Amino acid sequence: MDPVGVLTSVRRFQLATPDGNRTNGTNGSFEQGSQEVVETANRLLPKWVPEWWVRAVLAVLVLAFAWYGGKLLVRLIGRRVARRFRRPSVSQAVLRSIRVAVMFLAVLTAAALVGVGLDDILLSVTVLTAAAGVVIAPILGSIISGLFVLSDQSYEIGDMIEIVDADDGTRGFVEEITFQYTKIFTLDNTFLVIPNGTIRERDVINYSAEDLRTRLTLDVLVPYECDLAEARSLIERAAREDDIVIGGGPDIRIGSARYPAAPTCYIDDYADNGVSLRLRYWVKEPYKLTAVRSRVQENIWEAFEVAEIGFPYPHRQVVFDEPDDAGVSERPR
Numbered sequence: 195m196d197p198v199g200v201l202t203s204v205r206r207f208q209l210a211t212p213d214g215n216r217t218n219g220t221n222g223s224f225e226q227g228s229q230e231v232v233e234t235a236n237r238l239l240p241k242w243v244p245e246w247w248v249r250a251v252l253a254v255l256v257l258a259f260a261w262y263g264g265k266l267l268v269r270l271i272g273r274r275v276a277r278r279f280r281r282p283s284v285s286q287a288v289l290r291s292i293r294v295a296v297m298f299l300a301v302l303t304a305a306a307l308v309g310v311g312l313d314d315i316l317l318s319v320t321v322l323t324a325a326a327g328v329v330i331a332p333i334l335g336s337i338i339s340g341l342f343v344l345s346d347q348s349y350e351i352g353d354m355i356e357i358v359d360a361d362d363g364t365r366g367f368v369e370e371i372t373f374q375y376t377k378i379f380t381l382d383n384t385f386l387v388i389p390n391g392t393i394r395e396r397d398v399i400n401y402s403a404e405d406l407r408t409r410l411t412l413d414v415l416v417p418y419e420c421d422l423a424e425a426r427s428l429i430e431r432a433a434r435e436d437d438i439v440i441g442g443g444p445d446i447r448i449g450s451a452r453y454p455a456a457p458t459c460y461i462d463d464y465a466d467n468g469v470s471l472r473l474r475y476w477v478k479e480p481y482k483l484t485a486v487r488s489r490v491q492e493n494i495w496e497a498f499e500v501a502e503i504g505f506p507y508p509h510r511q512v513v514f515d516e517p518d519d520a521g522v523s524e525r526p527r
Contacts, residue, residue, distance in 0.1 A: 249307050252307045253303075253307045253308050256300050256303050256307065259300070260297055260299070260300030264292070264293040265293070268289045268293055271289075272289060275288050282350065286371070286372075287372065287373065337373045339390035340375075340390040343390050343394065348398060348400065348403075349368055349371075349376075349398060349400050349403065351369070351370065351371060352367065353401070353402045353403060354367055354401040354480055355368060355378070355400050355401065356398070356399040356401070357378075357388070357396055357398060358396065358397035358399060364378070367379045373390070374390065375387050375388060376388050376390060376393050401480035402480060407440065407477065407479075408476065409453070409474060409477075410474070410476075410483060411473065412490060413462065413470055413471070414429055414459075414473060414494060415465060415468045415469070415470055415471070415506055416468050416469050416471060416505070417504060417505075417506040418469060420504075422461065424503075425471065425498075425501075426459040426471060427459075428501060429459045429471060429473050429494055429497075430456070430458065430473070432496075433457035433493070434457055436486060436490055438477050438478050438479065438482070439478075440455050440456070440478060441456060442455055443455045453474075455476055457475035458474050459471050459473045460472050467506040
């Protein structure tokens with residue numbers, strides 16, 4: 195967009211009135227009202243007070259009133275908006291937009307009080323937007339992405355999510371969702387701010403969207419010589435001993451399928467060094483998955499130690515040949 199062309203078009207629009215006056219319509223009424231307020235203040239104040247001082251003080255008062263008035267307005271209607279919009283992110287976005295609108299009107303009023311016409315502001319904003327379109331485009335794109343994030347409802351404030359990366363995922367709680375970015379409080383006690391345009395292009399795992407229960411999987415390798423039925427029973431019992439693990443109850447429904455709520459151990463594969471057993475168990479909350487997994491493995495270790503069931507691992511046996519044969523050979527066992 196050509197800034198000179200925009201400037202010429204706006205000027206032609208401003209000079210379209212018969213008397214050549216730029217101020218017309220609503221803008222004229224707005225500026226006329228501001229001028230009347232200034233004249234009234236001048237009549238009430240001593241003669242030695244300059245008019246520019248009165249205009250500046252009135253503009254500052256308007257901005258201050260709008261700042262604190264916007265806070266008071268948000269506090270008064272906050273509960274109604276929260277009841278109207280069940281999602282905290284949407285209600286916060288609505289309240290934030292109300293404050294922005296109040297401050298925008300206050301800025302226009304203050305500009306009119308100091309003698310800056312609305313047409314001049316419109317002209318300046320138009321030219322600035324045309325000149326800085328390359329800079330503003332990513333911001334507008336982020337705002338549009340924020341609207342999609344709020345409408346998609348993929349995650350909400352307070353949800354525990356994980357941003358899947360190539361190397362290692364980042365897990366944390368959603369602290370704030372705005373039109374520009376999503377703020378995550380990570381489990382490392384740090385804040386992570388991700389632009390909405392970026393987070394929409396990445397895979398997000400939500401651990402607490404609708405159901406806090408999360409299923410974990412643990413693979414255990416047992417020797418071929420052991421009693422498989424006993425080993426599977428010990429593994430399931432070791433998982434049930436943890437307080438966070440769901441020990442039983444009705445089946446858990448995921449879509450149209452149902453899965454056992456109690457820990458269940460299956461035979462997964464016949465490996466080279468033993469039988470691979472897969473334990474699947476559900477936890478009540480997803481906030482300490484690593485700690486729960488560690489406790490379950492510790493319980494399995496203690497149960498196998500009591501039952502004298504070892505964990506198979508590769509062995510290597512060194513065999514020395516007869517004296518007449520030179521060298522030493524190794525063969526796996």
